[in-house]
Amino acid sequence: MSPDSVRLLNGSSLCSGRLEVKSNQSWSSVCEADFDQQDAEVVCRELGCGPPSVLQGALYGEVEVPVWSKEFQCGGHESALLDCRSSGSARNSCSPGKAVGLSCSEPDDVRLVGGASRCAGILELKHQGEWRPMFEFHWTLKEAAPICEHLDCGSAVSLQHTESSLKFRWRIKPDCVQSRSTLRECTTSDYYNPILNLTCADSVRLLNGSSLCSGRLEVKSNQSWSSVCEADFDQQDAEVVCRELGCGPPSVLQGALYGEVEAPVWSKELQCGGHESALLDCRSSGSARNSCSPGKAVGLTCSEPHDLRLVGGASRCAGSLELKLGDWRPVEASEWILGKAAVICEHLHCGSLDYVEARNESLLRSVWRLKPDCVQSGCALRECVTSEYSLMIMNFTCSDLLVQPNIHASSMDGVFKAQQQGLQVSSRSNFTISCSIQPQYPGGSFQLTFTSSNTAYSYTQPAVNHSAHFLFPAAVPAHQGNYSCVYHIYVFSHNFSSESRQLSVAVSPPAAPTVHTITGVILLLILLIVITALYFCWKASREQTLSRKDTDVVYYNYSDHGEGGSAEDESRQGGEEDLKEAHLKSN
Template sequence: MECFPSLKHSSKVLEITCSDSVRLVNGTGLCSGRLEVKSNQSNQSWSSVCEDDFDQQDAEVVCRELGCGAPSVLQGALYGDLEAPMWTKEFQCGGHESALLDCDSSGSARDACSPVGLTCSDPDDVRLVGGASRCAGGLELKHHGDWKAVDNPDSTWDLKVAAVICRWLDCGSCISTGKRSHSSEQSVWWISSSCVRAKPALKECVTTGYEFSTTSLEITCSDSVRLVNGTGLCSGRLEVKSNQSNQSDQSNQSWSSVCEDDFDQQDAEVVCRELGCGAPSVLQGALYGDLEAPMWTKEFQCGGNESALLDCDSSGSARDACSPVGLTCSDPDTIRLGGEASRCAGTLEMRNQLEWRPVADWDSGWDQTSADVVCRKLDCGSAVSTTFTENPFDRQVWWIKSSCVRSAAVLLECVVTSALEIYSGLDIICSDLLAQPIISPSPSTNGVSKAKQQGLQVLMGSDFTIACSTEPQYPGGSFQLIFSTSNAARNYTLPAVNHSARFLFPAVDSAHGGEYRCVYRLYVFSHNFSSESRPLRLTVSASLTELIIRSVVLLLGMMFLIAALCCTSKVSRSIRTRGEPFFGARREEE
């Protein structure tokens, strides 16, 4: 006798409904297995059915009788080829009967054959209602003949579990999930999260217990785009619904991969935004598999600002063969540290379903390693400390599994739904607490040229001042000016006054040339913090007086050289003039 999931909790009495003459055994769930029928109602024994005596219409009746969906696979010996007694009659169902034994049959003894292996599809007993599309809204389940909202008794419902529902509904990737609150208790079906991950049908996960709840589950899936075979919700091989011409006919809609040659950065930006992820970080063909799946036959031409990929313009461009798009989107901007002057210190908050809430530790495993993940994602260095706030907040929280934080690509995957509100929040202090200080020459400096490309020039003998300043985050602190050359390094320290300090250097000489940096140091939150400015290169040039002297000396030297050259030229000409008669007389004698 086959017991399919029809458990009902009513007045603390359990009711069970089983099929009395048909069952599927050795399958992966309640809707698959080797078909067996009661061979003799008087002897109450079971027999396998011969594959040669069973067709699609017979299978439709069996699947309907067991409360399953339409038959998807019908194959002999699919779930074992045991030497069991065989049913000796051939079923002749019309397909509309409510039970297999209601069908006509004829005697046909078989010597040997393969037993029927049958897989029924998941029944159409799950839906999302009240949303913008069939892929968004409150989760409802049809069970025991009744449609009811669904709630989760163990408070471990998260995005990965909700993604299973999205796949069952043939929707795209899961974007968000949470709980809807109701003003009064309503009748619901309770399901277990751990069961949803493992079972092929949601109704197998219905548990008995409390029949009423003041909350119910909500899910938002993308309806035409998804990422598959990735490491998280924001990575995978891109697939698009290949037939959007008839939205009402869901059975005629299949998923197709997108050709890498027809996809660019702007297209990727639209997909990441549509899936609630951050900006695209990796776009590479066959990154998440190179399956021989149907390929999308159009080239997307997105501007980058569209809200959905199918809102983009497209052009027909049939491809014979190409690599499918592999896309990785960055972690969405969904976390922050609030309540302090720095973005790198404060109470951890998260944005989920467009709402910012403080974060609470669900599994009591939060530690320095978990806080490190948050600091890195905020580009705030590493975690210096993390503590639990003593006083509860007045607003609702997002519960997070710390064990998930250490491995998840997207922190939203770690949020679990719960109606609990008594908690301790999470305070985190990261190493990059202080803003980068600014280094600059003082505006009143004499003999200093304008800074160009992070450098400045100072005249020999003049005075110059270097100013260090920082954003007004915290009071107090000090500035250390570090001066370094190729041979040595020196530093000077002044207290911060109005978040700045000025270092004066009178009568500069060539030894002052080199690289300068400002380091702001502050003791806050029981820890020492520091932040360093960009480098400022200083070169020393000659003073104006020295330049004039050098110019005069150079001019006198040039005048002396010219005079010497003139004298040399006159002497040479005089010697040549006195020698001309002698040479002339000699020529005459010859």
Template structure:
């Protein structure tokens, strides 16, 4: 049977929109749009923790897939916990083609009560939590990287790079909801960490806590067997594109693994080891020292300048074992979280 936790949206502007793909027999494949509607999309959005379905585009709205078409004639009620629980034709010879690949656009992550504000991106900024229908800040007393890591994982922003205090991203307003937060670093959300009673802080907004995350939303590995292996793709101008393997080596791959929270590098295969991309080739002649936290910190040609073709697409294989928590995260982490919340059957 198709696994509940092997589902992703690709080629969209974020992880909550894109072409629907499911993993079966260790290979990602698409879903045919025959009968595809908002009820089906609703199940996908809920399974991925992406809120409510906004639309269910067909006709390869997010580009054509290239591997098997694993599902067609999907018929969900909208109440299922996973796409694999819906009625469908599974894994049989398909009567569809990739011009009929199904897509989904979701509203966003609906169960989050934390956000980062006033920073350069959604993955860096002042920490704010939602309590009693009002956003408020977190005091920096005892605030550290373990607390920051929980915030980054909760937001789908990779791993923590920094946990600045003293209102690094400006003073907040309104309540200071949390103080003396004490996470172990293994919690699924900040609300699960130990802290003083809500609203009891003794702090002022000059002590507001902040977080800077690695933000894997601008980087992904695709067409591998898991979240931590595959063809390297980066997001630029709202389009995912590949990286040329000219000068690609383990130092470059090490940065990718670090940015994604995927442990240490095992290999840096080139020559489209994980299949050829089909959009832009965004980066070429990448030259990392191996110590950078983000691939975009490395030297490279200007965006889109290259002398390559997709047969030279770069790949990465990471160990995926920074710690047991990081190892299970990626796509599977969202399923684990939903299993704990009672929203899906898990694996």
């Protein structure tokens, strides 16, 4: 039996339509009364589709061909419809609306392998019975989003092209997928070495939005998707969702922004701290809520991530244009981007364009290409990026409306050690981070931004004499991370900002006594003991010397001088008599 003996006509895909069976070189429709669920299972299997989802007459137009005259009696396990038993039937026509219309589900023909979950990894497709990696150079994140939907995963987060050995791949035409055709209808075989790595969110998605970073929020739990009620969701929860989707911080959080709720409602109140990497990592409390009032389903808009930069120039506003989509790569030079170069400087808050050129590299390298029709339609940059190999990249020089601020750290006490890119300060000691900028415009403010492996926050102070000082009275491990100063000012009817280099801060525990310190203390004690011993020895020796001198005293007899001796002689004689008496008493 060949698959050429059954077909589905007038459907939206190869797996749906009005059923026709071929016998004796002619096609016949099948009457609904002669066909059941087990027969449908066999047809769907024969066509390489998934199990039947809808079986109903006149779904795909009225019958126009002869009617199959036998009633099928399949067991459901057969590989082809004409392998089934059948009984003769006197039927040669069908009542209107009774010709079999059949919709088979799409086959489980696509998967992500080798990633952290079933929603991340190398994209593989099963076609003609064979699993192969999938590749298409010109796919963007937006065009890959239907794959995430097909896998019942959340929103598309990142798409990367990875080098591999040269092998046959399945190539998917992106415009075909966008038209909602089935994957196998969009597949051709080709010889490639790169492969696609796709990451979808596991359990959150934004629907009906203008970009991948906006829409009505839905959360997946127990294999089903639920909307979230506004009363159970706050700003910190929104920060976690935006981070999980690879977007920037939340900019708008409001009910009914993107349509009314159609899915079941999430029954728990989310209690995120704002630092979690995924929404389902947050704590939650039970709620009796099972429905949302109209207009109260969470609609969320996240800002676009900071995904552009200029590198290799004299400042952050000069150099080669690079874009981040999973990894940083140069942007391929093209005429339409050269014509829009001023927008790049504005996007980077670098004032106006001074100079731009296309530079020819010596080696072919992996680059990002921006699709002009996608960008000009207002889509976010990361949704318009495809992977290419090119020699041509772009060099920009923007006007640097603001000079780069300076960042400096100091400590009044504790252990402080200046390093090339940061400082080390001992625990519980105070330290100050100072921001300053060369005088250009009066006023403005400084924002001190802090990022670490699991959190981010900022402090803001007005600029006083073009500087601001942020005091940390007691250093703790939570202060350890990277700091930068961002200067903000409103001039020429626009907001401008400029960011300093990053400064890393390491907080060390209080210094413990070292071997050298202990050795020094012991030597000091020994020295003190020796000095004390020497003092007492010296004292004892001195007393013995004085004692010997006393025993050697010569006693003079002053009586020979006669009675008429002077008063001085009498005084000396009296003193000598006193010494004799004292000496005798001591003996």
